[in-house]
Amino acid sequence: MDKDSRAVSQLLNDALIESGLSQAAFATALGTSASRFSTYRSGKTKPTAQFFLRARRLAHALQAAREYRIMSAPATATAIREATDDDWAWRMLLQGRDHLRLLLNRHDGSEAAWEAAPTPTGHAGFDTLLAVLTAHEFETAGEAPPDWTKHKPLPAPWIPPHPFLNRDEIITQTPPYLAQANIFVPNRDLMTA
Template identity: 40%
Template sequence: MTPDRATAAINVALTDLNEDHALRMVLQSRDDLRANPDARAAWCHRSAEAHGLNLDALLRAVIGREFGDDPPTWTIADPLPDDWMPADPFRTDDQVRNQTPKWLARCRIYIAERVLQTA
Protein backbone atom coordinates (compact mmCIF):
# COMPACT_ATOMS: atom_id res chain seq x y z
CA MET A 1 0.00 0.00 0.00
CA THR A 2 1.12 3.58 -0.63
CA PRO A 3 -0.08 6.75 1.10
CA ASP A 4 -2.37 7.64 -1.80
CA ARG A 5 -3.83 4.13 -2.01
CA ALA A 6 -4.37 4.14 1.75
CA THR A 7 -6.06 7.53 1.52
CA ALA A 8 -8.27 6.31 -1.33
CA ALA A 9 -9.30 3.23 0.70
CA ILE A 10 -10.09 5.42 3.71
CA ASN A 11 -12.14 7.76 1.54
CA VAL A 12 -14.16 4.89 0.05
CA ALA A 13 -14.92 3.64 3.57
CA LEU A 14 -15.94 7.12 4.66
CA THR A 15 -18.14 7.54 1.58
CA ASP A 16 -19.83 4.29 2.63
CA LEU A 17 -20.21 5.77 6.14
CA ASN A 18 -18.09 2.96 7.54
CA GLU A 19 -15.70 4.58 10.01
CA ASP A 20 -14.71 1.17 11.43
CA HIS A 21 -13.48 0.03 8.02
CA ALA A 22 -11.64 3.34 7.53
CA LEU A 23 -9.90 2.78 10.87
CA ARG A 24 -8.93 -0.73 9.76
CA MET A 25 -7.48 0.73 6.55
CA VAL A 26 -5.25 3.04 8.60
CA LEU A 27 -3.99 0.11 10.65
CA GLN A 28 -3.57 -2.07 7.54
CA SER A 29 -1.45 0.68 6.00
CA ARG A 30 0.78 0.74 9.05
CA ASP A 31 1.05 -3.04 9.04
CA ASP A 32 1.95 -3.09 5.34
CA LEU A 33 4.68 -0.53 6.00
CA ARG A 34 6.03 -2.62 8.88
CA ALA A 35 6.00 -5.78 6.79
CA ASN A 36 7.83 -4.20 3.86
CA PRO A 37 10.62 -1.85 4.98
CA ASP A 38 11.61 -1.40 1.32
CA ALA A 39 8.34 0.50 0.86
CA ARG A 40 9.43 3.31 3.19
CA ALA A 41 10.46 5.51 0.27
CA ALA A 42 6.95 5.26 -1.19
CA TRP A 43 5.56 6.59 2.09
CA CYS A 44 7.62 9.78 2.03
CA HIS A 45 5.19 11.68 -0.21
CA ARG A 46 1.44 11.92 -0.43
CA SER A 47 -0.74 13.87 -2.84
CA ALA A 48 -4.20 13.35 -1.33
CA GLU A 49 -5.81 13.71 2.07
CA ALA A 50 -8.54 11.65 3.65
CA HIS A 51 -11.94 13.34 3.55
CA GLY A 52 -12.35 12.87 7.27
CA LEU A 53 -10.16 15.14 9.39
CA ASN A 54 -10.03 12.59 12.22
CA LEU A 55 -9.00 9.64 10.05
CA ASP A 56 -6.47 11.76 8.19
CA ALA A 57 -4.95 12.82 11.52
CA LEU A 58 -4.83 9.19 12.64
CA LEU A 59 -3.09 8.11 9.42
CA ARG A 60 -0.56 10.91 9.85
CA ALA A 61 0.06 9.93 13.47
CA VAL A 62 0.51 6.19 12.99
CA ILE A 63 2.66 6.48 9.88
CA GLY A 64 4.76 9.24 11.42
CA ARG A 65 5.26 7.03 14.47
CA GLU A 66 6.52 4.19 12.28
CA PHE A 67 9.24 6.45 10.89
CA GLY A 68 10.48 7.44 14.34
CA ASP A 69 12.77 10.47 14.50
CA ASP A 70 12.64 11.23 10.77
CA PRO A 71 8.96 11.16 9.74
CA PRO A 72 7.77 12.29 6.30
CA THR A 73 6.75 15.94 6.35
CA TRP A 74 3.13 15.11 5.43
CA THR A 75 2.77 13.22 8.72
CA ILE A 76 3.64 16.25 10.84
CA ALA A 77 0.50 18.12 11.84
CA ASP A 78 -1.04 20.04 14.68
CA PRO A 79 -3.32 18.15 17.08
CA LEU A 80 -6.99 17.93 16.17
CA PRO A 81 -9.03 20.99 17.19
CA ASP A 82 -11.29 18.75 19.31
CA ASP A 83 -10.85 15.39 21.00
CA TRP A 84 -11.82 12.38 18.88
CA MET A 85 -12.68 8.99 20.31
CA PRO A 86 -14.07 6.38 17.92
CA ALA A 87 -16.76 4.19 19.43
CA ASP A 88 -15.34 1.35 21.52
CA PRO A 89 -17.99 -1.19 22.53
CA PHE A 90 -15.69 -2.86 25.06
CA ARG A 91 -14.44 0.13 27.08
CA THR A 92 -15.84 3.20 28.76
CA ASP A 93 -14.61 6.61 27.64
CA ASP A 94 -12.43 6.84 30.75
CA GLN A 95 -10.91 3.43 30.05
CA VAL A 96 -10.17 4.43 26.46
CA ARG A 97 -8.49 7.65 27.60
CA ASN A 98 -6.40 5.78 30.18
CA GLN A 99 -5.40 3.10 27.66
CA THR A 100 -4.51 5.47 24.81
CA PRO A 101 -0.78 5.73 24.10
CA LYS A 102 0.63 9.15 24.97
CA TRP A 103 1.91 9.76 21.43
CA LEU A 104 -1.64 9.42 20.13
CA ALA A 105 -3.29 11.40 22.94
CA ARG A 106 -0.99 14.33 22.05
CA CYS A 107 -2.87 14.41 18.73
CA ARG A 108 -6.17 14.53 20.67
CA ILE A 109 -7.03 11.07 19.35
CA TYR A 110 -8.16 8.51 21.92
CA ILE A 111 -7.99 4.85 20.96
CA ALA A 112 -7.05 2.12 23.40
CA GLU A 113 -3.66 0.54 22.73
CA ARG A 114 -5.30 -2.87 22.33
CA VAL A 115 -7.41 -1.59 19.42
CA LEU A 116 -4.24 -0.47 17.64
CA GLN A 117 -2.73 -3.96 17.83
CA THR A 118 -3.42 -6.14 14.83
CA ALA A 119 -1.03 -9.04 15.33
Template identity: 50%
Template sequence: MDVNRIVAEGLRRSVEKSGLSQGSFAHALGTSPTRFSTYVSGEVSPSAATYVRAEILAEAIADAERRGLMTALDAARALREPLRRRAEPDAWRMLLQGRDHLRLLLESGDGTAWEARPQSCGDRRWDALLAALAEHEFSSAGQQPPRWTERARLSEDWMPDHPFMSPERVRRQTPEWLAERSIFVPAKDLVTA
Protein backbone atom coordinates (compact mmCIF):
# COMPACT_ATOMS: atom_id res chain seq x y z
CA MET A 1 0.00 0.00 0.00
CA ASP A 2 1.54 3.31 -1.14
CA VAL A 3 0.66 5.86 1.56
CA ASN A 4 1.74 8.83 -0.58
CA ARG A 5 -0.63 7.71 -3.36
CA ILE A 6 -3.54 7.34 -0.92
CA VAL A 7 -2.83 10.77 0.60
CA ALA A 8 -2.53 12.34 -2.87
CA GLU A 9 -5.89 10.84 -3.91
CA GLY A 10 -7.50 12.14 -0.72
CA LEU A 11 -6.17 15.64 -1.39
CA ARG A 12 -7.45 15.54 -4.98
CA ARG A 13 -10.89 14.55 -3.63
CA SER A 14 -10.73 17.49 -1.20
CA VAL A 15 -9.94 19.92 -4.03
CA GLU A 16 -12.80 18.50 -6.10
CA LYS A 17 -15.22 18.66 -3.18
CA SER A 18 -14.32 22.30 -2.49
CA GLY A 19 -15.19 23.33 -6.04
CA LEU A 20 -11.98 25.39 -6.22
CA SER A 21 -9.07 25.12 -8.59
CA GLN A 22 -6.04 23.33 -7.17
CA GLY A 23 -4.14 26.64 -6.87
CA SER A 24 -7.05 28.41 -5.15
CA PHE A 25 -7.47 25.51 -2.75
CA ALA A 26 -3.75 25.61 -1.92
CA HIS A 27 -4.00 29.34 -1.17
CA ALA A 28 -7.15 28.80 0.92
CA LEU A 29 -5.32 26.12 2.86
CA GLY A 30 -2.45 28.51 3.50
CA THR A 31 0.22 26.89 1.35
CA SER A 32 1.72 27.66 -2.02
CA PRO A 33 0.30 26.10 -5.18
CA THR A 34 3.76 24.67 -5.92
CA ARG A 35 4.01 23.01 -2.52
CA PHE A 36 0.45 21.69 -2.72
CA SER A 37 1.21 20.28 -6.17
CA THR A 38 3.95 18.13 -4.63
CA TYR A 39 1.36 16.76 -2.20
CA VAL A 40 -1.21 16.03 -4.91
CA SER A 41 1.39 14.37 -7.14
CA GLY A 42 2.53 12.13 -4.27
CA GLU A 43 6.10 13.45 -4.42
CA VAL A 44 5.88 14.74 -0.87
CA SER A 45 3.50 13.81 1.90
CA PRO A 46 1.97 16.65 3.90
CA SER A 47 1.74 16.53 7.66
CA ALA A 48 -1.24 14.69 9.07
CA ALA A 49 -2.58 18.03 10.35
CA THR A 50 -2.45 19.54 6.83
CA TYR A 51 -4.18 16.51 5.35
CA VAL A 52 -6.97 16.55 7.92
CA ARG A 53 -7.33 20.32 7.64
CA ALA A 54 -7.70 20.00 3.85
CA GLU A 55 -10.53 17.48 4.29
CA ILE A 56 -12.31 19.58 6.89
CA LEU A 57 -11.92 22.82 4.91
CA ALA A 58 -13.16 21.22 1.68
CA GLU A 59 -16.25 19.88 3.42
CA ALA A 60 -16.97 23.23 5.09
CA ILE A 61 -16.62 25.14 1.80
CA ALA A 62 -18.89 22.63 0.03
CA ASP A 63 -21.44 22.83 2.86
CA ALA A 64 -21.52 26.64 2.72
CA GLU A 65 -22.04 26.41 -1.05
CA ARG A 66 -24.92 23.93 -0.60
CA ARG A 67 -26.51 26.31 1.91
CA GLY A 68 -26.05 29.32 -0.38
CA LEU A 69 -23.76 31.07 2.09
CA MET A 70 -20.67 33.07 1.19
CA THR A 71 -17.24 32.16 2.48
CA ALA A 72 -14.35 34.61 2.84
CA LEU A 73 -13.24 33.37 -0.59
CA ASP A 74 -16.61 34.35 -2.06
CA ALA A 75 -16.68 37.70 -0.27
CA ALA A 76 -13.25 38.71 -1.55
CA ARG A 77 -14.18 37.57 -5.06
CA ALA A 78 -17.49 39.49 -4.89
CA LEU A 79 -15.63 42.68 -3.93
CA ARG A 80 -13.31 42.65 -6.94
CA GLU A 81 -15.75 43.73 -9.64
CA PRO A 82 -17.43 46.64 -7.84
CA LEU A 83 -14.03 47.89 -6.67
CA ARG A 84 -12.69 47.66 -10.21
CA ARG A 85 -15.70 49.72 -11.39
CA ARG A 86 -15.25 52.11 -8.45
CA ALA A 87 -18.78 51.23 -7.33
CA GLU A 88 -18.18 51.40 -3.58
CA PRO A 89 -21.88 51.10 -2.59
CA ASP A 90 -21.97 47.72 -4.36
CA ALA A 91 -18.72 46.72 -2.66
CA TRP A 92 -20.22 47.62 0.75
CA ARG A 93 -23.28 45.47 0.02
CA MET A 94 -21.09 42.50 -0.91
CA LEU A 95 -18.85 42.98 2.13
CA LEU A 96 -21.76 43.18 4.57
CA GLN A 97 -23.58 40.29 2.90
CA GLY A 98 -20.46 38.17 3.38
CA ARG A 99 -20.21 39.28 7.01
CA ASP A 100 -23.89 38.42 7.57
CA HIS A 101 -23.34 34.97 6.04
CA LEU A 102 -20.40 34.47 8.40
CA ARG A 103 -22.71 35.34 11.30
CA LEU A 104 -25.18 32.69 10.14
CA LEU A 105 -22.43 30.08 9.95
CA LEU A 106 -21.13 31.03 13.39
CA GLU A 107 -24.65 30.95 14.85
CA SER A 108 -25.05 27.42 13.52
CA GLY A 109 -21.83 26.57 15.37
CA ASP A 110 -19.36 26.24 12.51
CA GLY A 111 -17.43 29.04 10.86
CA THR A 112 -14.87 26.63 9.41
CA ALA A 113 -15.62 27.68 5.81
CA TRP A 114 -14.34 31.17 6.72
CA GLU A 115 -10.98 29.75 7.80
CA ALA A 116 -10.07 29.45 4.13
CA ARG A 117 -7.66 32.27 3.33
CA PRO A 118 -9.13 34.44 0.57
CA GLN A 119 -7.26 35.86 -2.38
CA SER A 120 -6.88 39.64 -2.37
CA CYS A 121 -9.87 41.60 -3.60
CA GLY A 122 -7.38 43.89 -5.30
CA ASP A 123 -7.30 46.64 -2.68
CA ARG A 124 -5.31 46.16 0.52
CA ARG A 125 -7.65 48.50 2.42
CA TRP A 126 -10.69 46.37 1.61
CA ASP A 127 -8.66 43.22 2.33
CA ALA A 128 -7.90 44.67 5.78
CA LEU A 129 -11.56 45.59 6.30
CA LEU A 130 -12.72 42.08 5.37
CA ALA A 131 -10.14 40.63 7.78
CA ALA A 132 -11.21 43.01 10.55
CA LEU A 133 -14.89 42.15 10.12
CA ALA A 134 -14.18 38.41 10.11
CA GLU A 135 -11.90 38.64 13.15
CA HIS A 136 -14.53 40.66 15.02
CA GLU A 137 -17.32 38.19 14.20
CA PHE A 138 -15.29 35.17 15.29
CA SER A 139 -14.24 36.91 18.52
CA SER A 140 -17.82 38.04 19.22
CA ALA A 141 -18.95 34.42 18.81
CA GLY A 142 -16.28 33.26 21.26
CA GLN A 143 -14.34 31.41 18.56
CA GLN A 144 -10.70 31.65 17.53
CA PRO A 145 -10.37 33.89 14.45
CA PRO A 146 -8.67 32.39 11.40
CA ARG A 147 -4.98 33.15 10.92
CA TRP A 148 -5.57 35.16 7.75
CA THR A 149 -7.46 37.78 9.79
CA GLU A 150 -4.38 38.61 11.85
CA ARG A 151 -3.20 41.21 9.38
CA ALA A 152 -1.28 44.21 10.60
CA ARG A 153 -3.06 47.51 10.70
CA LEU A 154 -2.92 49.71 7.65
CA SER A 155 0.18 51.89 7.52
CA GLU A 156 -1.98 54.94 6.77
CA ASP A 157 -5.42 55.83 8.08
CA TRP A 158 -8.24 54.95 5.70
CA MET A 159 -11.59 56.62 5.87
CA PRO A 160 -13.89 55.83 2.97
CA ASP A 161 -15.80 58.87 1.77
CA HIS A 162 -18.94 59.41 3.76
CA PRO A 163 -21.82 61.32 2.20
CA PHE A 164 -23.30 62.73 5.43
CA MET A 165 -20.67 62.76 8.17
CA SER A 166 -17.63 64.88 8.74
CA PRO A 167 -14.31 63.05 9.15
CA GLU A 168 -14.26 63.99 12.85
CA ARG A 169 -17.70 62.48 13.37
CA VAL A 170 -16.74 59.33 11.46
CA ARG A 171 -13.68 58.93 13.72
CA ARG A 172 -15.78 59.36 16.87
CA GLN A 173 -18.32 56.77 15.70
CA THR A 174 -15.82 54.16 14.51
CA PRO A 175 -15.69 51.02 16.68
CA GLU A 176 -12.36 50.61 18.48
CA TRP A 177 -11.67 47.24 16.82
CA LEU A 178 -11.66 48.99 13.43
CA ALA A 179 -9.79 52.10 14.54
CA GLU A 180 -7.02 49.82 15.86
CA ARG A 181 -6.43 48.78 12.25
CA SER A 182 -6.43 52.41 11.06
CA ILE A 183 -9.82 51.90 9.38
CA PHE A 184 -12.48 54.49 10.10
CA VAL A 185 -16.10 53.58 9.39
CA PRO A 186 -19.01 54.61 11.63
CA ALA A 187 -20.64 51.72 13.46
CA LYS A 188 -24.05 52.52 11.96
CA ASP A 189 -22.69 51.82 8.47
CA LEU A 190 -21.90 48.27 9.57
CA VAL A 191 -25.52 47.50 10.50
CA THR A 192 -27.69 45.51 8.15
CA ALA A 193 -31.45 45.04 8.33
Protein backbone atom coordinates (compact mmCIF):
# COMPACT_ATOMS: atom_id res chain seq x y z
CA MET A 1 0.00 0.00 0.00
CA ASP A 2 1.37 3.43 -0.93
CA LYS A 3 1.93 6.23 1.57
CA ASP A 4 -1.23 8.17 0.67
CA SER A 5 -3.43 5.07 0.89
CA ARG A 6 -1.99 4.29 4.33
CA ALA A 7 -2.75 7.85 5.44
CA VAL A 8 -6.36 7.59 4.21
CA SER A 9 -6.77 4.25 5.98
CA GLN A 10 -5.38 5.68 9.21
CA LEU A 11 -7.61 8.74 9.03
CA LEU A 12 -10.69 6.54 8.45
CA ASN A 13 -9.68 4.42 11.44
CA ASP A 14 -9.33 7.62 13.47
CA ALA A 15 -12.76 8.78 12.27
CA LEU A 16 -14.31 5.50 13.37
CA ILE A 17 -12.82 5.87 16.85
CA GLU A 18 -13.83 9.53 17.05
CA SER A 19 -17.42 8.70 16.06
CA GLY A 20 -17.86 6.52 19.14
CA LEU A 21 -19.85 4.04 17.07
CA SER A 22 -19.19 0.43 16.14
CA GLN A 23 -17.85 -0.18 12.63
CA ALA A 24 -21.31 -1.38 11.51
CA ALA A 25 -23.10 1.62 13.04
CA PHE A 26 -20.59 4.10 11.59
CA ALA A 27 -20.89 2.47 8.17
CA THR A 28 -24.69 2.84 8.42
CA ALA A 29 -24.24 6.47 9.50
CA LEU A 30 -22.20 7.04 6.34
CA GLY A 31 -24.70 5.27 4.11
CA THR A 32 -22.56 2.24 3.29
CA SER A 33 -22.20 -1.36 4.45
CA ALA A 34 -19.86 -2.54 7.19
CA SER A 35 -18.04 -4.78 4.71
CA ARG A 36 -17.52 -1.91 2.25
CA PHE A 37 -16.30 0.38 5.01
CA SER A 38 -13.90 -2.35 6.11
CA THR A 39 -12.34 -2.41 2.63
CA TYR A 40 -11.84 1.36 2.85
CA ARG A 41 -10.22 1.05 6.28
CA SER A 42 -7.89 -1.73 5.12
CA GLY A 43 -6.92 0.13 1.95
CA LYS A 44 -8.23 -2.64 -0.34
CA THR A 45 -10.65 -0.14 -1.88
CA LYS A 46 -10.13 3.59 -2.20
CA PRO A 47 -13.03 5.75 -1.04
CA THR A 48 -14.07 8.81 -2.98
CA ALA A 49 -12.86 12.14 -1.66
CA GLN A 50 -16.47 13.00 -0.84
CA PHE A 51 -16.91 9.84 1.26
CA PHE A 52 -13.60 10.46 3.03
CA LEU A 53 -14.47 14.06 3.89
CA ARG A 54 -17.98 13.04 5.00
CA ALA A 55 -16.57 10.35 7.31
CA ARG A 56 -14.29 12.86 9.00
CA ARG A 57 -16.97 15.56 9.25
CA LEU A 58 -19.62 13.21 10.69
CA ALA A 59 -17.16 11.63 13.12
CA HIS A 60 -16.20 15.07 14.42
CA ALA A 61 -19.87 16.10 14.78
CA LEU A 62 -20.78 12.84 16.56
CA GLN A 63 -17.92 13.34 19.00
CA ALA A 64 -18.96 16.96 19.61
CA ALA A 65 -22.56 15.88 20.27
CA ARG A 66 -21.33 13.34 22.85
CA GLU A 67 -19.14 15.99 24.52
CA TYR A 68 -22.08 18.43 24.64
CA ARG A 69 -24.30 15.56 25.89
CA ILE A 70 -26.61 16.20 22.98
CA MET A 71 -28.28 13.30 21.20
CA SER A 72 -27.43 12.52 17.58
CA ALA A 73 -29.66 10.59 15.18
CA PRO A 74 -27.80 7.31 15.93
CA ALA A 75 -27.99 7.95 19.71
CA THR A 76 -31.70 8.72 19.48
CA ALA A 77 -32.43 5.54 17.53
CA THR A 78 -30.45 3.53 20.08
CA ALA A 79 -32.36 5.13 22.97
CA ILE A 80 -35.68 4.28 21.26
CA ARG A 81 -34.54 0.70 20.58
CA GLU A 82 -33.44 0.23 24.20
CA ALA A 83 -36.56 1.83 25.73
CA THR A 84 -38.46 -0.43 28.08
CA ASP A 85 -41.86 0.82 26.87
CA ASP A 86 -43.45 3.02 24.21
CA ASP A 87 -43.81 6.00 26.58
CA TRP A 88 -40.06 6.04 27.20
CA ALA A 89 -39.35 5.54 23.50
CA TRP A 90 -41.59 8.53 22.78
CA ARG A 91 -39.71 10.64 25.34
CA MET A 92 -36.37 9.69 23.79
CA LEU A 93 -37.67 10.55 20.32
CA LEU A 94 -38.83 14.02 21.40
CA GLN A 95 -35.66 14.65 23.41
CA GLY A 96 -33.58 13.78 20.35
CA ARG A 97 -35.74 16.04 18.18
CA ASP A 98 -35.27 18.89 20.70
CA HIS A 99 -31.51 18.32 20.67
CA LEU A 100 -31.56 18.53 16.88
CA ARG A 101 -33.28 21.91 17.18
CA LEU A 102 -30.49 23.10 19.48
CA LEU A 103 -27.82 21.98 17.03
CA LEU A 104 -29.58 23.57 14.05
CA ASN A 105 -29.72 26.87 15.95
CA ARG A 106 -25.96 26.80 16.62
CA HIS A 107 -25.04 27.20 12.91
CA ASP A 108 -21.61 25.70 13.60
CA GLY A 109 -21.80 22.43 11.65
CA SER A 110 -22.68 20.34 14.71
CA GLU A 111 -26.03 19.47 13.10
CA ALA A 112 -24.00 16.99 11.04
CA ALA A 113 -24.51 14.64 14.01
CA TRP A 114 -28.03 14.33 12.60
CA GLU A 115 -26.83 13.73 9.04
CA ALA A 116 -25.45 10.43 10.33
CA ALA A 117 -28.01 7.78 9.44
CA PRO A 118 -29.22 5.81 12.47
CA THR A 119 -29.53 2.05 12.71
CA PRO A 120 -33.12 0.74 12.86
CA THR A 121 -35.03 1.13 16.12
CA GLY A 122 -36.78 -2.22 15.69
CA HIS A 123 -40.13 -0.52 15.06
CA ALA A 124 -41.07 0.69 11.57
CA GLY A 125 -43.31 3.39 13.00
CA PHE A 126 -40.55 4.90 15.14
CA ASP A 127 -38.03 4.59 12.27
CA THR A 128 -40.32 6.53 9.94
CA LEU A 129 -41.35 9.01 12.63
CA LEU A 130 -37.70 9.74 13.48
CA ALA A 131 -36.96 10.31 9.79
CA VAL A 132 -40.00 12.54 9.24
CA LEU A 133 -39.40 14.64 12.35
CA THR A 134 -35.73 15.05 11.45
CA ALA A 135 -36.57 16.12 7.89
CA HIS A 136 -39.18 18.56 9.22
CA GLU A 137 -36.68 20.17 11.61
CA PHE A 138 -34.05 20.59 8.87
CA GLU A 139 -36.65 22.07 6.50
CA THR A 140 -37.96 24.43 9.19
CA ALA A 141 -34.39 25.64 9.74
CA GLY A 142 -33.99 26.23 5.98
CA GLU A 143 -31.52 23.34 5.59
CA ALA A 144 -31.65 20.37 3.23
CA PRO A 145 -32.72 17.22 5.11
CA PRO A 146 -30.24 14.33 5.28
CA ASP A 147 -30.63 11.59 2.68
CA TRP A 148 -31.57 8.98 5.30
CA THR A 149 -34.77 10.90 6.12
CA LYS A 150 -36.29 10.08 2.72
CA HIS A 151 -38.73 7.36 3.80
CA LYS A 152 -41.77 5.96 2.07
CA PRO A 153 -45.05 6.31 3.96
CA LEU A 154 -45.89 3.40 6.22
CA PRO A 155 -47.96 0.76 4.37
CA ALA A 156 -50.71 0.94 7.02
CA PRO A 157 -51.71 3.85 9.23
CA TRP A 158 -49.88 4.01 12.55
CA ILE A 159 -52.03 5.62 15.23
CA PRO A 160 -50.36 5.19 18.62
CA PRO A 161 -52.86 4.81 21.48
CA HIS A 162 -53.92 8.05 23.11
CA PRO A 163 -55.18 8.45 26.69
CA PHE A 164 -58.17 10.68 25.87
CA LEU A 165 -58.49 11.29 22.13
CA ASN A 166 -60.37 8.91 19.85
CA ARG A 167 -59.13 7.81 16.44
CA ASP A 168 -60.93 10.54 14.48
CA GLU A 169 -59.71 13.28 16.84
CA ILE A 170 -56.14 12.03 16.53
CA ILE A 171 -56.38 12.02 12.72
CA THR A 172 -57.82 15.53 12.50
CA GLN A 173 -55.21 16.92 14.91
CA THR A 174 -52.22 15.37 13.10
CA PRO A 175 -49.94 17.77 11.21
CA PRO A 176 -49.99 17.19 7.43
CA TYR A 177 -46.29 16.30 7.22
CA LEU A 178 -46.93 13.33 9.54
CA ALA A 179 -50.19 12.31 7.87
CA GLN A 180 -48.32 12.11 4.54
CA ALA A 181 -46.12 9.44 6.14
CA ASN A 182 -49.24 7.55 7.32
CA ILE A 183 -48.41 8.42 10.95
CA PHE A 184 -51.13 9.97 13.07
CA VAL A 185 -50.09 11.84 16.20
CA PRO A 186 -51.84 14.97 17.45
CA ASN A 187 -49.75 18.12 17.19
CA ARG A 188 -50.07 18.68 20.94
CA ASP A 189 -48.17 15.44 21.61
CA LEU A 190 -45.20 16.81 19.65
CA MET A 191 -44.81 19.74 22.04
CA THR A 192 -42.23 19.73 24.80
CA ALA A 193 -41.81 22.10 27.71
